[in-house]
Structures are given as C-alpha cells and as structure tokens.
Amino acid sequence: MVRLDKIYTRGGDAGATSLADGARRRKDDIRVEAYGAIDETNAAIGVARLAVEAEDQPLDAMLERIQNDLFDLGAELATPLDPAKPEPDSATRLAIVQPQVDRLEREIDQLNGELAPLKSFVLPGGTAAAAHLHLARTISRRAERVMVALANTPGEQAAPTALRYVNRLSDFLFVASRYVNRRKGDVLWKPGATR
Numbered sequence: 001m002v003r004l005d006k007i008y009t010r011g012g013d014a015g016a017t018s019l020a021d022g023a024r025r026r027k028d029d030i031r032v033e034a035y036g037a038i039d040e041t042n043a044a045i046g047v048a049r050l051a052v053e054a055e056d057q058p059l060d061a062m063l064e065r066i067q068n069d070l071f072d073l074g075a076e077l078a079t080p081l082d083p084a085k086p087e088p089d090s091a092t093r094l095a096i097v098q099p100q101v102d103r104l105e106r107e108i109d110q111l112n113g114e115l116a117p118l119k120s121f122v123l124p125g126g127t128a129a130a131a132h133l134h135l136a137r138t139i140s141r142r143a144e145r146v147m148v149a150l151a152n153t154p155g156e157q158a159a160p161t162a163l164r165y166v167n168r169l170s171d172f173l174f175v176a177s178r179y180v181n182r183r184k185g186d187v188l189w190k191p192g193a194t195r
Helices: 032-051 057-077 098-112 130-152 159-179
Strands: 016-018 022-024
Touching: 022 098, 032 057, 032 159, 057 098, 057 159, 098 159, 130 159
Parallel strands: none
Antiparallel strands: 016 022
C-alpha cells in the first residue's frame, strides 16, 4: 500500500524527478512525459465521470476500472523495462496485461452494440458527458503518441501490451461518447456546411 506523509519533497525543484526504480530523469524526459500524459488522461476521465448520468452506472463502473488501469499503466511507465525483456513479467512487475485489453474490447463491443452505424464523422459534443469523454479521448491519443515515441527512442522501451491498451482506450472513449449521446443523437460533421 502507498503511504504519503509529506507531499512536497523539494527534490524536483531543479527540474528532475525520480522514476519508480529511483533513477533521476529530467521532467521533460520522454518517459516522464508518457506517464504524465496517462495521468492527464486519467484526470480527464474523472471529470467525464462527473457528467455521466446516474442511470449510466454500468458505464461509470467501466470508467472507474479504466482509471485504475491507468494508474497501473502509469506505474509501468515509471518503471523502465529491462532491455533484455521487452514484455514485462506481470508476476513480478506491475504492468498492463492482455486481459485488460480484452476487457476493453468486450466493453467497446457492448456499448457499440446499442448504437446505429456511423454515416459521418462525429463532432465532439452533444451532452456534457460526451464532450468530456471526447476530451479524454483526444488526451489519450496524445498519450499514445508519446508512448509510441518512447518505444521508438533508443535505449527506451514501452511494452507492446501497454501500447495496445492505450490504443483501445481511445476507441473505448469514442464509443462511450456516442453511447451517452444515444438518446440525443450524435452531432455529425457536415463537410463544407460553413463555407
């Protein structure tokens, strides 16, 4: 269990922070940026949950599980992989595992099963919950881009399962935004309509 007695340490005042293994990195390091973007995604999902209607308890439960997954993912990113083992051992290291990816896929299919097929791109909006979920989706896409950059940085790694998870996450958030708009209807893009 995590215990925090003191919130500030002054250790980051010079622009560096500690990874989970104790290694020091600059705060603009690609690894720190990756887990920071995951943290930002998590916060955006927290705001979206405030806007999800009370009758959407199943969706809220899904979002809560995702928030917990994102803490796991942040911990994984804050603990660099051993270069000799590109896929982490989930028995000895906190990491995203394939069943978490599989669960996201099942939940995407479950929510999407209640929606009409798309005939146009969707504008971020409709209900407040949908707008917040779209914002979380775009933040998660940025987190994914940073994780891909991390994976392609010499001397760094990001686990393939973690990359799959964050890719599915943005899909989940897109479908969830449509799901909360299902009664009101999607806000559709009308190409060239404002010329």
